Structures are given as C-alpha cells and as structure tokens.
Amino acid sequence: MLLSSAVFLSRSRACWAQAAVSQVASYAAAASKPNTLPEPTPEEFKALSHIRNVGISAHIDSGKTTLTERILYYSGRIRDIHEVRGKDGVGAKMDHMDLEREKGITIQSAATYCKWKDAQINIIDTPGHVDFTIEVERALRVLDGAVLVLCGVGGVQSQSITVDRQMKRYNVPRLVFINKLDRMGSNPWRVIEMAREKLKLNAAAVQLPIGLEEHHKGCVDLIDRKAFIFDGARGEQVTELPVPPDLLAEVEKKRAELVERISEVDDEVAELFLNEQPIEPAVLRAAIRRATLALKFQPVLMGSAFKNKGVQLLLDSMGMYLPSPPEVTNTALDTRGDTETPLVIPCSPSGPFVGLAFKLEEGRYGQLTYVRIYSGRIRKGDFITSTNTGKRVRVPRLVRMHSDEMTDVSEAVAGDIVAIFGVDCASGETFTGGDKHAHGLAMTSIKVPDPVMSLALTPRASDTLPAFMKALSRFQKEDPTFRVTSNSETGEIIISGMGELHLEIYVERMRREYKVECEVGKPKVNFREAIQARADYNYLHKKQSGGAGQFGRVAGYIEPLGDNSGTTAGEASNFKFINQCRVHIPL
Incomplete structure (x- = not known):
C-alpha cells in the first residue's frame, strides 16, 4: 500500500511539474513576442513603484485578521484596536459580517488600503478555513505579493500547504511572518525547518527574536x-538599540x-x-529583493501581532521586498485570432483599459464588483466591454473599499484594486476599454475547486419561496464553489459546497438576510432493484362490485436479458416482451 501511494505521489508531482513547465514556457514565449501594448514610461514606473498589492493568507487561527488590524492601526487607518472576539462587541475592522464576529473567523475576503511611509499598500485579508478556499484563490490571482502567516507553535499546518500551493500556482512572491511568539511552546527555528521541508521554500530568517x-x-x-524593542500600551513606541551582548554570537550565526x-x-x-569579503547591508538587502521577486527566496520575519510586536518591521519589509505592479509580468489570452495566444499586459496607465472582475458582493446599493486594473485607467461614467459576453456597460460609480466602508473616487489607474457599482457580470470576467488593441483580451481564469458536500434544502413556508430562490441565485453569483441543482426524481433542491461549515454559513445568511427559514437534510437517493435470476408469477384477480364482476389470471415469468437477447443496436429499449396469451372462448 505504501509503495502504491509513493508511486501515485511521484506521478502527481511529475504531472504538476510538467504543467508548470509548459505554463512557464508559454509565458516566456509571450514575453518574447513583440507587444502591441505600450510599456510604462519612466515617470509612470516611478509613480507606480510605491504601490503594493498584498494578501494576508494562512491556516485558520494563525492571526491574519489580528495582524491586519495592527497594520491598519499603525498606518493610521483606524483609531483604535479591536480584537476578533473582543468583549467590547465591536470586533476587528476586516470582519464586518455579524457571523464573522460571532464565530471569530473570516468568511469573506475583505479589501482595504493604507499608507506606510512612502508606500501605498492595498491589502486583502483572506479566510483561513478550507471551506472558503475560493476567497483565497481569487485574491491571490490578482495580487502582486503576499504575506504567509505561520503560527509560532503550530508551524506549517494543513491549510498552510494549500495556501502555499495557491501562491505557487499564480507565481506570487511572499514574505513569511512567524506569529504568536508570545505563546507557550513557540519555536521559530522549528517553524522555518518545517517551511523548508513541507513547503520546499528557500526560507531564512532576516530577524532574530529577543526572547x-x-x-x-x-x-x-x-x-x-540592530535591535528593536516595542513599548507602549499598543506597541507604538519602537526603540532602536544596539544588539544585546548575549545575542551577538547568535546574530552572527x-x-x-x-x-x-x-x-x-x-x-x-x-x-x-566565495571571496570571503564583507557584505554590506545595502548589498544584502538588494539581493534579498531580487531573489524574492524571482521566487527563489522567502524572507522570514517574526513577532506577535496580538502583543503588538514586529508589525512595523513587517510593513517596512513589504515596501522593501515585495514587488510593485510594473515589476510583475501579467499575461492575458488574445482571442482575436483562430487560437488563443498568450500576450503580456504591461502595467501602464497610458495603455488601453484591461481589468479583471475577481469578486462579486451584494451590497446595500446593488451588486458590488471588485476589479483589479492591469492596464490603462477607468473613470466614473466610462463605457467598458466584457470580453466574455461582448456587452458594453457604463460605470455609474467607482469606489475604493475599506472593509465595508466605501470612498468614492473619480478614476483609478493600472495597479489599483477598486470596486464598481451597477455592472452586471460574473466572477472572472475581463473588461476592456474602447481601444482596439484591447478588444478580445481575456485574463487567465481562476481555478475553481469542485464541491465536496451536498445538502437538501426546503423552505418551511411556501410564501418565502421567491426570497428563497433570490438568495440562492445571489449566493451562486458571489461564490463559484456554491452550486444549486434540482433533483428531478425526488423534487428536492440540492445545495453543494466545500464543506459543512460552508453550507451552514449560507443557510444562516439566508435566515438573517432574507428571513427564510429552511429545512436542511440529507439528499434522498432513489433505490432501484435489478433482476438477477428468473422469477415466475401467477396472480389471480377477483372483484365483485355488482353486475358481472371482474375475474382474471395472469401468469408468466421475468428474467434478465442475456448477451444474446435478440435486441438490435438501434433499439431504444433494453426490454423484451413476449406475449403468450391464449384467448379461450367457451362453446
């Protein structure tokens, strides 16, 4: 059994490696072709070099939302810190749903933005539970960099491996932040070894914890x-000190x-x-950035978000080591010819508009569509065209998201992540502007896993059926992993998703948001009997209801058809009936 498992694993890795090589080869071929889209000018490149599009991803309960809360506080986006399950009843900023605050988990990815020193950072906080893996998938599809958060005690866990696989699928450079070093049993060096062994990362620490x-x-x-101590009620006082004498040997090692x-x-x-020459900090820092952008190295930072330690240094590292939008190669498929050919999309504000709708959300004012802009610019009132449907729509409102809060903006340029109101589309659609060079361009799609669990759903009250169907339609549009089918044999409505918690959340949302109470159960299965051997029957029917009455006898046998059943290939039925009735007329 062990041998067969090892063979299967090696084959799956070989297939994955072959697919990765072919994908890289197609992207390389696209990069070598002459591009009809304009490259960013030096002025545009300099203006975009301060933008960072970053995702926070990790295993469940590793501290992603807590870390994002500290980032927003230290950057001045929020005035106070609230915990995920705080006693004040407010909750973390990025967990704006009531269900998220009650359960203490992130259900939907939330976008925000902040400014740290010279860098403008667009952040997406993603769920950690495997049931909501599509939220991580589509966030990493549009982001330029990521922070992989690992627990200082648990280390690399099951969902950490899934998130790492998603980052590698979309070639996302990442920083590794080892969190919860204040907890009993924390060991960052063990976590680094786990990252090297289980995730196959070329990871090394750029920081050493003090205690x-x-x-x-x-x-x-x-x-x-240099040593950094975090003091103050919320760790806002960062003191720079010389390295403590008892740590000098460990630091050099x-x-x-x-x-x-x-x-x-x-x-x-x-x-x-190799020449045993001293390596200056500027040289080493530049090399770390080059290796990180090339996906050959992953810097490891350390701290404790809950205890307000190390977050400011992580923000500094985002600006130093993660890429800006022009430094990332984005590829689209040119569908204007007979075949789909890869085409590199330069991140240039002066180019034609190309954007990807990667997330849909039903807001108070209608459908909210999150869009990552890869090229050109978009303004309020512009007309954009869907590559999928060819439909031309107008942009009535353009906003920048801060969790559930919205700020209206007049325009957005390449490298930005914004939201659009009033555009009816599906998740994964590509939008282009009026430039003829952008027509027919489609960004590569998002990988959507198949559902693994199903439940039967029935509204308790018949008068809530319209709201019930409306909710199912909305949830399907928002979440590609949520499927709704109807069983024609049993008449049941079947919902399918990524797990029990996934479906439970949607049933609860239906009750709270649409006031629809539902009966939930296992889907019914129709059992069918098959004839295995010949069976004889002889039935006598007698019924006296006045008059002549009814009398009859039916006798015969039933048996399975063999290979030589006498049916031809063109017959639609696989049944054969032989009538051996004899009519007896008495004299």
Whole structure:
C-alpha cells in the first residue's frame, strides 16, 4: 500500500511539474513576442513603484485578521484596536459580517488600503478555513505579493500547504511572518525547518527574536545588526538599540546562514561570499529583493501581532521586498485570432483599459464588483466591454473599499484594486476599454475547486419561496464553489459546497438576510432493484362490485436479458416482451 501511494505521489508531482513547465514556457514565449501594448514610461514606473498589492493568507487561527488590524492601526487607518472576539462587541475592522464576529473567523475576503511611509499598500485579508478556499484563490490571482502567516507553535499546518500551493500556482512572491511568539511552546527555528521541508521554500530568517513566550519583547534585524524593542500600551513606541551582548554570537550565526542562502540564488552575493569579503547591508538587502521577486527566496520575519510586536518591521519589509505592479509580468489570452495566444499586459496607465472582475458582493446599493486594473485607467461614467459576453456597460460609480466602508473616487489607474457599482457580470470576467488593441483580451481564469458536500434544502413556508430562490441565485453569483441543482426524481433542491461549515454559513445568511427559514437534510437517493435470476408469477384477480364482476389470471415469468437477447443496436429499449396469451372462448 505504501509503495502504491509513493508511486501515485511521484506521478502527481511529475504531472504538476510538467504543467508548470509548459505554463512557464508559454509565458516566456509571450514575453518574447513583440507587444502591441505600450510599456510604462519612466515617470509612470516611478509613480507606480510605491504601490503594493498584498494578501494576508494562512491556516485558520494563525492571526491574519489580528495582524491586519495592527497594520491598519499603525498606518493610521483606524483609531483604535479591536480584537476578533473582543468583549467590547465591536470586533476587528476586516470582519464586518455579524457571523464573522460571532464565530471569530473570516468568511469573506475583505479589501482595504493604507499608507506606510512612502508606500501605498492595498491589502486583502483572506479566510483561513478550507471551506472558503475560493476567497483565497481569487485574491491571490490578482495580487502582486503576499504575506504567509505561520503560527509560532503550530508551524506549517494543513491549510498552510494549500495556501502555499495557491501562491505557487499564480507565481506570487511572499514574505513569511512567524506569529504568536508570545505563546507557550513557540519555536521559530522549528517553524522555518518545517517551511523548508513541507513547503520546499528557500526560507531564512532576516530577524532574530529577543526572547520567546512571556519574555518576547522585540527583534534584531540581521541585515543591519540592530535591535528593536516595542513599548507602549499598543506597541507604538519602537526603540532602536544596539544588539544585546548575549545575542551577538547568535546574530552572527544566523546572519551567516542568511548570506549562505542568498548566495545560492544571487550571483553578486555569491561572488562576495566565495571571496570571503564583507557584505554590506545595502548589498544584502538588494539581493534579498531580487531573489524574492524571482521566487527563489522567502524572507522570514517574526513577532506577535496580538502583543503588538514586529508589525512595523513587517510593513517596512513589504515596501522593501515585495514587488510593485510594473515589476510583475501579467499575461492575458488574445482571442482575436483562430487560437488563443498568450500576450503580456504591461502595467501602464497610458495603455488601453484591461481589468479583471475577481469578486462579486451584494451590497446595500446593488451588486458590488471588485476589479483589479492591469492596464490603462477607468473613470466614473466610462463605457467598458466584457470580453466574455461582448456587452458594453457604463460605470455609474467607482469606489475604493475599506472593509465595508466605501470612498468614492473619480478614476483609478493600472495597479489599483477598486470596486464598481451597477455592472452586471460574473466572477472572472475581463473588461476592456474602447481601444482596439484591447478588444478580445481575456485574463487567465481562476481555478475553481469542485464541491465536496451536498445538502437538501426546503423552505418551511411556501410564501418565502421567491426570497428563497433570490438568495440562492445571489449566493451562486458571489461564490463559484456554491452550486444549486434540482433533483428531478425526488423534487428536492440540492445545495453543494466545500464543506459543512460552508453550507451552514449560507443557510444562516439566508435566515438573517432574507428571513427564510429552511429545512436542511440529507439528499434522498432513489433505490432501484435489478433482476438477477428468473422469477415466475401467477396472480389471480377477483372483484365483485355488482353486475358481472371482474375475474382474471395472469401468469408468466421475468428474467434478465442475456448477451444474446435478440435486441438490435438501434433499439431504444433494453426490454423484451413476449406475449403468450391464449384467448379461450367457451362453446
């Protein structure tokens, strides 16, 4: 059994590797072809170099939403910190649904933006539960970089592997943040080893924690050899100090390990390392950025979001090591010819408009469509065309999202993530502007997993049926992994999803948002009997209801058809009936 499992695993890895090689080859071929779309000018490149589109992803209960809450607080987007399950009844900013605050989990990905020093950071906080993996999938599809959060105690867990696979599928550079170093049993070095073994990452620490568990109070930057202590009621006071004497030897050891890892993937550092020359902080930092953007290295940062430690240094690292929109190669499919050919989309505000609708949400004012802009610009009142349907629609309202809050904007340019009101579309549609060079361009689709669980759903009151059908239609549009079918044999409405919690959330949302109470149960299955051997029957029918009455006898046998049944290939039925009745007329 073990041998067959190993063979299956090796074959699946080989197939995955072959698919990855073919995808990279097609992208390389697209990059080598002459591009009809304009490249960004030096002025545009400089203006876009301050933008970071980042996703926060991890296993459930690793501290993603808590980390995002601290990021918003330190950047000035929110005035106070609220916990995911806070006693004040407010809850974290990014968990704006009542169900999220009650259960203490993230159900829907939420977008926000903030400014840290010179960088403008667009952030999407994603769920960690496997039932809502589509939220992570479509977020990573449109983001330029990511932060993989690992628990300092649990390390690499099941959903961490799934998130890592999604990041690799869309070639997303990432930082690794080891969280919860204040907890009992935390060990960042064990977590790094797990990331190397289970996720196959070329990861190395760029920070050294100052104390662990209840003694954790800061970090040492291995690149600059500086210590940072986080004081204050909410960790807002960052004090820079020399490295403590008892950590000098450990700092030099971990820095040498970092340099060795970088030298394996960067020629400049490799030459200095082999010649045993000192490596300056600026040189090492530039090499880390090059290796991170090339997906050859993953910097590991450390801290505790709940205890307000290390978050400011993580924000600094987002600006230093993660890519800006022009530094990412985005590929679309040119469908104007007989075949679909890959075409590189330069991130240029002066180019034709190309955007991808990656998430739909039913808001208070109608359908809210989240759009990532890859090229050109979009203004309120512009007309855009759907590549999928060819329909031309007008943009009535353009907003920038801060969780459930909206800020109207007049225009957005390449590299931005915005939301549009009043545009009827499906998740995954590509929109283009009026430029003829953009017509027929379609961004690569989002991988949608198949449902794994089904339930039968019936509204308790017949008068709620219109609201019931409206809710199902809306949920299907929002979530591609939520499917609704009707069983023609049993007459049941079947909902299918990624797990029990996934379907439970939608049933609860139907009750709260549409006031529809439902009966939930297992889908019925029609059992059918098959004839296995010959069976004889002899039935006598007698009925006296006045007059002559009824009398009859039917006798015969039934047996399965063999291979030589006498039926021809053109016959629609697989039954054969032989009539051997004899009519007896008495004299």
